[in-house]
Amino acid sequence: MTNILQAINTIINNPIPDLVSYYQSKSQNKINAIGEALEEFIKDVFADTISETDTIKKSKKYEQVFSHQGSQNNPPDLMIKNGDAIEVKKINKIGSGIALNSSYPTAKLYQDSPMITADCRNCETWTEKDIIYAIGCTPEQKLRLLWFVYGDCYAASKETYKRISQQIAIGVNQIPNVVFSKTKELGKVNQVDPLKITDLRIRGMWSIKNPLKVYKYINLDYDNSSQFQLNVVMRQTKYLSFPEKERIKLESLSKPGFSIADNKIKCPDNPCQLIPVKIISYKLI
Template identity: 50%
Template structure:
């Protein structure tokens, strides 16, 4: 299973009312969790599956790992990509990444991953897909975007350089007591009694793909729902079902695919050939 399977499943069974979808299957309480379950169903081909045991069995066949908001990624496809789901409320909203900087790929030796994720299958690195859903307070999905980290985020050293510079700067402040931490820093014994401490955390954020790719894509606001995916040409050519996908969209008017050029996240003057897939209803 891959991104093209997910898109075909979405087009065959589009879901806009995420709350109704979730409630009818008793799957999640929060809308962020409900969106994640829907994205999983897209990739697993279980959008119309109502039997819990059947769905669980299919998930075990398709996915090697499922995490949560504190243990990214949200899920990994066996011998395939990782997926991170993000919910925002408005078309112009940014993505809150909290203490985790953007990922262009994920690596099995990363200290940010759980042991369960690292050993879920035999792997060293995976492409990561950011699935960004615009889900306003009315719980109706307005926009869904799928974009690969390699086309969206810079390489890891860009972010770690800034993080390490800040952390080293904190460590050089004289007259404070520090504790080793995975955060930017922790200062102990701030007050005379020595009972107060200060945690210094990074709170990362990134512009949402609608803003990042506004030079090639604009949602049709007259439509109830819009979908957009960007797949760089190197990745697209590795997808074994691309012929099936091209045949799937050939005679449809609601979904299109075109060749575009996008900015390289590591060098914006360098353009990368990609496929832009659009769908609306």
């Protein structure tokens, strides 16, 4: 089974800032957009298929590694068999916010979430999964900065966001003479006009601050002189859950620009509490 430590090793040994050119040069690959190239790159680093040009062999490896490859409108983008979920996000500016659209941020991915598809829910036997936010910063169509941030280091518990959604729905439902119906979105108001032919969909458009701003207080910055930079944030308990041989392999890595360190971050549910985390960084100068 693959995991994030293997993916980090693959990235460090195969840094590819110009993703579009790289994937265009591969046989039978028609990728032209940076967003598509980023998603392909994330799949490849977890499946260890960066150098694989045979599409059939690559598809077979994907099948072995992933239980689910998501759709555009429903999280997550990938699920590792018996492992973590991955949500891929692309932004064009190094420090800009991340649009989550109708899905609020999540510390964990839950099998009973109304935002996931039935295929995702039933692709394997699971109840909850740790989720990685893979955030690619792509100014000028080049991958300059890639974040791997675990949801429980980034987002509050689901009750925080559900409470807001529920309160909005309750507030709309209390408007006089409104025919309100529940949906997977925040809600829907039916028959708004006298002819009863107009409906109003109420959608949430969620966004979250860039990790550069979220973790500024621990000096997790971007080096403008680097061709490519990788930053990884995970709880120490998560790091220690991976096989010892893989941790030793990563810790023994001798590459210019690579570092792995312990730190503490504010708990997303209670900033007064600090969480021990592992910070892994790599800079290609």
